[in-house]
Amino acid sequence: MKVIVTGASRGIGKGLASYLAKDGFSVGLIARSAEALGDACASIRDQGGTAFGAACDLRDAEMTAAAIQELSAELGGVDALINNAGIVLRKSVWDISLDEWRALVDTNLSGLFYATRAVLPLFKAQGHGHLINLSSISGKVPLPGGSAYAATKFAVTGFSQSLVSEVRDFGIKVTAIFPGSVDSGSQRHDPAADHSWKLTPEDIASTCAHVLRAAPGTLISEVEIRPLRRPPSA
Ligand SMILES: NC(=O)c1ccc[n+]([C@@H]2O[C@H](COP(=O)([O-])OP(=O)(O)OC[C@H]3O[C@@H](n4cnc5c(N)ncnc54)[C@H](OP(=O)(O)O)[C@@H]3O)[C@@H](O)[C@H]2O)c1
Numbered sequence: 430m431k432v433i434v435t436g437a438s439r440g441i442g443k444g445l446a447s448y449l450a451k452d453g454f455s456v457g458l459i460a461r462s463a464e465a466l467g468d469a470c471a472s473i474r475d476q477g478g479t480a481f482g483a484a485c486d487l488r489d490a491e492m493t494a495a496a497i498q499e500l501s502a503e504l505g506g507v508d509a510l511i512n513n514a515g516i517v518l519r520k521s522v523w524d525i526s527l528d529e530w531r532a533l534v535d536t537n538l539s540g541l542f543y544a545t546r547a548v549l550p551l552f553k554a555q556g557h558g559h560l561i562n563l564s565s566i567s568g569k570v571p572l573p574g575g576s577a578y579a580a581t582k583f584a585v586t587g588f589s590q591s592l593v594s595e596v597r598d599f600g601i602k603v604t605a606i607f608p609g610s611v612d613s614g615s616q617r618h619d620p621a622a623d624h625s626w627k628l629t630p631e632d633i634a635s636t637c638a639h640v641l642r643a644a645p646g647t648l649i650s651e652v653e654i655r656p657l658r659r660p661p662s663a
Contacts, residue, residue, distance in 0.1 A: 430641060431504040433457040433497065435487060435544055436514025438465035440613035441563070444630025445511060445637060450478030452638050457500030457507070458482040459544075460514065479504075487514055487540030490547075497547040509559040509641055510548045512541040512585075517615060519575040530577050537581035542588065549596065557600040557645075561637055562589045566609045566655065593650055602648050604640050608633055609655035626658035 432449055436442035438460030446456045450473040458466050458480060466482035473480035481503040485496035501507045515537045518529060545560060552558025567575060568582030589605035596603060612627040632654065640649050 430508045431455045431457070431506050432509040432511060432641070433459065433500050433504075433507055433548070434511045434513055435459045435540070437469060437482075438462045440615050441608075441611055441630045441633050442511075442513040443469050444613075445513060445634045446480065447473055447478075448631055448634030449638060450480055451476065454638075454641075455479040455504050456481075457504050459485050459487070459496055459500070461486050487544060488535040490539075490543040493540070493543040494547040497544065497551075501551060506555070507548060507551055508557070509561065510544060511561045511563070511637060512544055513563045514540055514544075515563065515581075516578075517613075518578050519572070520577065521574050522576050525577050533577050533581050537578075538584045538588075541585060545592070549601070552596075552601045553599045559602040559604070559641060560589075560592070560596075561604045561606060561640060563633075564589065564605050564607050566607055566653070568605075569607055569653075590650075593648070597648065604649050605651050606633065606636065606640075607651065607653040610660070623661050626656055626660060628654065628656050 432454050434442050434446045434456060437446045437458035446458050450456050458469055460466050463484035466484055470480040470482045481500055483496035483499050485492050487493050516533050518533060562585055564585045565582040567579045568586040572579040586605060589603055593603045610627045612624040612629055636652055636654055643649050
């Protein structure tokens with residue numbers, strides 16, 4: 430199966446691409462950082478996997494469409510797109526700047542929409558395809574102190590839940606994933622803090638692999654995944 434993963438230069442996306450490649454999937458990686466993408470692809474190939482990278486800013490619709498086409502040509506088709514790229518920013522309405530707000534909306538919502546629009550014609554033409562959208566628990570329940578981030582994730586939830594009905598008759602599946610806290614490395618503002626209780630990128634990846642392998646006639650529309658352990662302060 431050929432899978433494109435956005436936001437694959439670090440964090441959850443990098444772990445996703447690496448895990449899926451080891452599990453036998455061919456992977457296409459998207460992110461802005463060409464150097465980090467090159468390193469991620471080289472590491473996957475060193476371990477015997479198949480990986481291609483396309484440096485792309487998902488806030489640009491045309492660039493995004495070109496990157497999806499490029500990866501589709503290199504992979505020999507696309508069976509699934511994992512919309513993982515996103516900015517995680519926990520700032521209240523009092524603290525967030527307008528530039529940070531725009532970056533959140535342009536990346537977490539518009540970027541996901543552009544990538545989806547770019548891949549859907551390929552899925553429709555082949556009569557199958559699978560979109561996996563990374564929402565968040567914060568796309569289901571309020572996140573005090575992170576209202577702007579939560580707004581983008583609630584939008585991803587609403588888009589995913591509505592999209593299911595728009596594409597299922599073309600054989601296209603949509604799955605929204607709702608992770609709790611993941612130790613992706615990016616949110617380690619306090620290096621001394623204990624992150625061992627959190628989910629790992631591999632936990633998200635194994636969930637995605639399971640969802641991608643579900644029987645053709647089944648649709649897993651939503652998966653909520655939380656760490657079993659609570660934060661040390663809870
Ligand atoms: N970490 C958590 O606890 C958690 C929990 C629930 C849900 N999530 C969701 O999981 C996803 C990944 O989170 P993460 O913690 O792994 O974040 P991360 O470590 O900051 O990684 C974000 C990825 O997105 C890419 N990216 C950002 N802006 C981009 C753009 N304009 N164009 C292309 N790529 C872009 C980054 O690459 P470049 O900078 O190279 O472009 C990077 O590869 C996000 O959607 C987040 O909302 C995370």
